Amino acid sequence: MDCHAPGVNTRTTDQRTPSSTAGSPSPAPRGSASRQLSAPYAEAVLRHAGRDWLRLNVPGHAATPGSDLAGFFGPRVPALDFPPLLDGIDLGPDTPLDRALHLAAEAWGARRTWFLTNGASQGNQIASMVATALGRTLVVQRSVHSSVIDGLVLSGMDAVFVQPSVDPEQGIAHGVTAADVAEALARTPDAAAVYIVSPSYFGAVADVRAIADAAHAAGVPLIVDEAWGSHFGFHPGLPARALARGADLATSSTHKLAGSLTQSAMLHLAEGPFADRLEPLVDRAFRLVQSTSASALLTASLDLARRSLVTDADATGACVEAAERVRGAVRALGRFKVVSDGFHAFPDIVGADPLRIAIDTRAGGITGHEARRRLFQDHQIMVEVATDAAIVAVIGAGSAPDTDRFVEALHTLPSPLTGAAGARGMLRLPDPGPTKLTAREAFLSPALVVDAEDAVGRISADTLAAYPPGIPNVLPGEVITAEVVRFLQRTATAPNGHVRGALDLGVTRLRVVA
Known part of the structure; x- marks a missing residue:
């Protein structure tokens, strides 16, 4: 299974896929295995590139032999970089793109699938925008990705936030319960939809079935940001995907662990009680935010990643086993x-x-940030994320990393922390301040830039999120607290730390509502 296949993304043509049964635990319905062996869009692009073209159209590089682009990437990448609206690829009836979308919907058990070239962030923005047609208020997990908050800014919706559980030792947020969602719905008569995250950045899987039942009992759909679970359901050792557990709309960051190219993703619509209403809305919103020059490389990678997931479950199973061996070794060594x-x-x-390997490094005498820095600089090992207390490594479905090298390097790290001193230095996740305005109202209000200490007690005009994982610590419309400011400033000064939305690297100034 090739998790690094070249990719392509969808076009401005109608991304229409016929209905298929949602919720099947198998990768594809019975009888479809032979169809899933093909990658119609990727194969069509490859055939097209094999012809002797004189390219007097965009992109301007025209696949010129000997160009800097060809010299850097090799001649094949620019040769495959075609624009949208080409006969035999994505223009006309029953195109290779149409067939690729159909196969993706079939594989994920969706009524319809859209290919995205701006990541799952684009899917979250689409889902947030279409919810406006169903009600005034979104019942949303507070620890959603910042792209969902961007969607609230675009839509202008009100939000009722459901607070996730928080691990105080690790300083990380997990998920929400069905009971908490039901309680929020009971006090939100104009609810449009429920929006949750599963799995979390640390791999925690929510009870999507119970939450879907709570949403449906209140007459609203469930939207799941399944960015980190695009591989779910493609092997018995993996959790079931959200659509199989009752979700109505799910974003899938296919590039994360399912093998497509960075920035490629999918949006899946279930065959359910809200499908007829949602489908045309999603399609229109998709056209609103999708590039009219969507990348053929990204789209092709989605087609190839789907084929690999469906047809090579053994490779995915080997990755599940490799990740478990790492966890087993960490437990056995005891540090x-x-x-x-x-x-x-x-x-x-x-x-x-x-496939997510989250290691508590504080227990071994080193902060997660320092462990990540040393693994990167001293051992040429990249992990996905670090917090004060932990690092998270991921193994892509079908990849074959040298896990022994990771375990050995991890256990050669120094132990600069000692007991209570390390615990006192622990950076804990701050509680958000109260909400005073909607995200859109605050974002579009007249604003002032003030010193960080003067911003305490003021209403934020920006989304500020410690990266990674990109979960907002302060939202437009929320009151900025001293605790949040300290957390963001310390995150910004940590190795590889970054605060999305900050005006400067040290978070010394903040934008507040005037």
Whole structure:
């Protein structure tokens, strides 16, 4: 299974896929295996590139032999970089793009699938915008990705936030329970939809079935940001995907762990009670935010990633086993702890993504930020994310990394922290301030830039999110607290730390509502 296949993304043509049964635990309905062996869009682009073209159209590089682009990437990448609206690829009836979309919907058990070239962030923005047609208020998990908050700015919707459980030792947010969602819905008569995240950045899987039942009982759809779960359901060792558990709309960041190119993603619509209403809305919103020059490379990678996931479950299974060997080695060696071993203590967590390896580094005498820095600089090992207390490594479905090298390097790290001193230095996740305005009202209001200490007690005009993981710590419309300011400033000064939305690298100034 090739997790690094060249990719392509969808076009401005109608991304229409016929209905298929949602919720099937198998990768594709019975009888479809032979169809899933093909990658119609990627194959069409490859055939097209094999012809002797004189390219007097965009893109301007015209696949010129000997150009800097060809010299840097090799001649094949620019040769495959075609514009939209080409006969035999994405223009006309029953195109290769149409067939690729159909196969993706079939594989994920969706009524319809859209290919995205601006990541799952684009899918979250689409989902947030279409919810406006169903009601005035979005019932949303507070620890959603910042792109969902961007969607609230675009839509102008009100939001009722459901607070996630928080692991105080690790300083990380997990998920929400069905009971908390039901309570929020009961006090939100104009609810449009419920919006949750599953799995979390650390691999915690929510009880999507119970939350879907709570949403449907209130007469609203469930939208799931499944950015980190695009591989779910494609092997018995993986959790079921959200659509199979009752979700009505799911964003899938296919590039994260399913093998497509960076920035490529999918949006899946379930065959359910809200499908007829949602489908035309999603299609129109898709056209609103999708580039009219969507990348053929990104789209092709989505087609190839789908084929690999469906047809090579053994490769995915090998990755599940490799990740478990790493966790087993960490447990056996005893210096560090496995974060997911503590998931049972949280009522909102019903499972874990086995391809996510979250290691409590504080237990081994080193902060997550320092562990990440040393792994990168001294061992040429990149991990996905670090917090004060942990690092998270991921294994893509079908990839074959040298996990022994990771375990060995991890256990050669120094132990600069000592007991209580390390605990005192722990950076804990701050509670958000109260909400005073909608995200859109605050974002579009006249604003002032003030010193960070003077921003305390003022209403934020920006979304500020510690990256990674990109979960907003302050939203437009929320009151800025001293605790949040300290957290963001310390995050910004940590190795590889970054605050999305900050006006400067040190978060010394903030934009507030005038």
